[in-house]
Amino acid sequence: MVTNQASAPTRLTRMPDKAVDDLAALHDLLDEVLLGHVAVVLDGHPVAFPTAVARDGERLLVHGSTGSSWLRALSGGAPASVTVTAMDAVVVARSGFESSFHYRSAVLFGRFAALDGGEKERTLDVLVDRILPGRSGELRRPTKRELAATLILALPIAEWSLKVSRRWPDDLPEDVDGPAWAGVVPLRGGYGAPVPAPDLRAGVAVPPSVRALSD
Amino acid sequence: MVTNQASAPTRLTRMPDKAVDDLAALHDLLDEVLLGHVAVVLDGHPVAFPTAVARDGERLLVHGSTGSSWLRALSGGAPASVTVTAMDAVVVARSGFESSFHYRSAVLFGRFAALDGGEKERTLDVLVDRILPGRSGELRRPTKRELAATLILALPIAEWSLKVSRRWPDDLPEDVDGPAWAGVVPLRGGYGAPVPAPDLRAGVAVPPSVRALSD
Numbered sequence: 001m002v003t004n005q006a007s008a009p010t011r012l013t014r015m016p017d018k019a020v021d022d023l024a025a026l027h028d029l030l031d032e033v034l035l036g037h038v039a040v041v042l043d044g045h046p047v048a049f050p051t052a053v054a055r056d057g058e059r060l061l062v063h064g065s066t067g068s069s070w071l072r073a074l075s076g077g078a079p080a081s082v083t084v085t086a087m088d089a090v091v092v093a094r095s096g097f098e099s100s101f102h103y104r105s106a107v108l109f110g111r112f113a114a115l116d117g118g119e120k121e122r123t124l125d126v127l128v129d130r131i132l133p134g135r136s137g138e139l140r141r142p143t144k145r146e147l148a149a150t151l152i153l154a155l156p157i158a159e160w161s162l163k164v165s166r167r168w169p170d171d172l173p174e175d176v177d178g179p180a181w182a183g184v185v186p187l188r189g190g191y192g193a194p195v196p197a198p199d200l201r202a203g204v205a206v207p208p209s210v211r212a213l214s215d
Numbered sequence: 216m217v218t219n220q221a222s223a224p225t226r227l228t229r230m231p232d233k234a235v236d237d238l239a240a241l242h243d244l245l246d247e248v249l250l251g252h253v254a255v256v257l258d259g260h261p262v263a264f265p266t267a268v269a270r271d272g273e274r275l276l277v278h279g280s281t282g283s284s285w286l287r288a289l290s291g292g293a294p295a296s297v298t299v300t301a302m303d304a305v306v307v308a309r310s311g312f313e314s315s316f317h318y319r320s321a322v323l324f325g326r327f328a329a330l331d332g333g334e335k336e337r338t339l340d341v342l343v344d345r346i347l348p349g350r351s352g353e354l355r356r357p358t359k360r361e362l363a364a365t366l367i368l369a370l371p372i373a374e375w376s377l378k379v380s381r382r383w384p385d386d387l388p389e390d391v392d393g394p395a396w397a398g399v400v401p402l403r404g405g406y407g408a409p410v411p412a413p414d415l416r417a418g419v420a421v422p423p424s425v426r427a428l429s430d
Contacts, residue, residue, distance in 0.1 A: 035302055037252040039263040048254040048263035050300040050320050085265040087250055092409070092425055096343040096354055097361040105265050128311040139311055139395055146312040168412050176414055180354055181422045183415065185429075186407030194307070197383050197397040207396045210307055214400075 020162045029104050029162065030055040033086050034131065038062060040080045042070055053084060054130035056123055059154040060108060061115075063127050071151045075114040082108045082155060087187050093169035094180035100165065102184065108160045112153035123152050134209040190214075235377045244319050244377065245270040248301050249346065253277060255295045257285055268299060269345035271338055274369040275323060276330075278342050286366045290329040297323045297370060302402050308384035309395035316380065317399065323375045327368035338367050349424040405429075 020026075036053035039046060049070050054061045060082060064071045074080055089102035115123055124147070125136040142150075169182040176182075191213040194206055235241075251268035254261060264285050269276045275297060279286045289295055304317035330338055339362070340351040357365075384397040391397075406428040409421055 035300065037254075037263040037265075037298055037300070039252075039254045039261040041256065041261050045294060045296060045324060046254040046256050046261040047296045047322060047324075048252040048298040050252075050298060050318070052316070079260060081260060081262045083252055083263040083265060085250065085252070090346060090406075090428075092347065092350075094354070095361070096339060096351065096357055097365070099343065099346065099350075101267070103265070107262060109260060109262075124311060128314065131305060131314065132307065135307075135314075136311065139309070140390070140393070142311055146310070150312070168414075171414075175355070176416070178355070179419065181415065181419050181425065182412040183410050183421075183425075184412075185409045185425060188405050188407050190403050190405075191305075192401030192403050194400045195398050197399075199383075199386075199391055200397055201391070204394065204396050206398075210396065210398075210400060213305075 018164060020164050022162070025104075025164070026106055026157070026160060026162050027055060029086060029106050030060065030084055030157075033084050036060075036062070036082045036084045038070070038074070038080055038082050040070060040073055040078050042073055048083070052127065052131055053082060054127045055157070056126050056154065058157050060157055061123050061127055061152060061154055062112070063124065063150060063152045066149055066151050068151070071153065074112040074153050075151055077111050077113075080110065080112060080155070084108075088166070089184045089186045091167070091169055091184050092182055094171040094175035094178060094182050098169050098171050098175075100167075100169075102166045104162070104164045106160060106162045108155060108157060110155050110159055112155045115152045115154055120147060120150075120152050123154070124150065127152070132209045133212065135207075138207050138209055233379060235379050237377070240319075240379070241321055241372070241375060241377050242270060244301060244321050245275065245299055245372075248299050251275075251277070251297045251299045253285070253289070253295055253297050255285060255288055255293050257288055263298070267342065267346055268297060269342045270372070271341050271369065273372050275372055276338055276342055276367060276369055277327070278339065278365060278367045281364055281366050283366070286368065289327040289368050290366055292326050292328075295325065295327060295370070299323075303381070304399045304401045306382070306384055306399050307397055309386040309390035309393060309397050313384050313386050313390075315382075315384075317382075319377070319379045321375060321377045323370060323372060325370050325374055327370045330367045330369055335362060335365075335367050338369070339365065342367070347424045348427065350422075353422050353424055 037048040252263040300320040
């Protein structure tokens with residue numbers, strides 16, 4: 001994931017995966033991981049659709065084209081859930097059985113509602129700035145036509161679960177005495193250097209929002 | 216995602232998101248992205264569960280504890296799908312409306328079946344080596360108890376869709392003539408330095424499988 005941070009080894013435990021009932025930890029995960037998977041039943045099949053998610057206070061925003069059938073199903077009030085997952089590290093144990101990952105994963109349940117009017121335009125800025133902080137201030141305002149072609153949906157952050165795994169390998173004593181190595185390998189994400197579009201006018205500098213990504 | 220590669224700018228197009236009917240491209244994505252989201256209806260709700268996925272020829276493997284309720288639902292033949300998504304770059308356009316991502320996303324549909332016996336032990340190696348190539352050869356064999364506590368499920372790679380977006384910003388002519396920058400910012404993933412477990416015996420070296428991650 002783009003914004004994963006490696007778990008600090010000092011925070012590791014021997015505890016198994018655990019459910020966490022901590023709203024601040026949920027907010028942190030939602031504010032860190034941009035990609036969510038929205039599960040919904042479409043044509044009788046459960047399907048998870050990948051999409052950018054943005055927290056707006058106590059609700060989660062998604063957006064897309066009015067032509068998208070799964071977004072239209074959501075705006076019609078279909079029961080849905082959103083899973084947001086950070087993969088933080090590979091846990092290398094002394095057996096395949098004890099090998100695992102450090103991860104954080106949240107599932108939010110409920111029904112989305114479409115936003116409109118001034119709220120729609122404001123939350124579009126929230127989404128734009130979630131993907132690229134500060135970008136909405138560098139751009140012209142959206143046109144009426146663009147707003148009309150965009151669906152913005154909000155899900156209340158009310159019913160949710162959060163699972164966190166951040167432990168050392170918990171190997172059998174005979175494996176600890178054996179020849180195999182054990183530890184964790186952090187997973188990292190980041191941004192590469194910006195690549196200008198072929199039709200970029202001469203003299204248009206890389207803006208602060210884009211420069212900040214690689215800082 | 217761990218194994219994302221930046222899109223090569225030379226491969227960019229002006230084409231909109233497109234469905235791709237290319238089995239080799241599907242295999243490439245499944246072999247590159249470790250994290251999948253399995254969508255299933257559980258207790259009446261559509262939910263997407265994050266899990267490591269491994270391709271074994273023309274089927275996709277997932278695994279976990281026999282105590283996992285969603286894996287048990289899958290092994291009971293519940294209709295399911297698996298979404299595997301690579302986020303490759305942020306597309307920075309001259310309007311919020313044209314801003315987007317380079318991504319590749321596959322959805323596989325069908326029903327999982329539990330594997331057993333010799334096939335179960337062989338595919339467990341496939342999963343272990345998918346997460347850490349070569350690791351199964353560095354470890355002792357799984358015990359009967361460990362095998363009994365593990366579910367391995369396979370989904371045929373038969374019904375699927377693949378969507379790829381890899382385009383330059385497609386801005387309005389008046390925006391191209393305006394002051395805003397446009398381009399793409401690649402998203403990168405990788406591994407940090409291995410951290411040994413606190414109970415690692417002195418003299419046990421980092422194995423080739425782990426060393427290879429950061430090479």
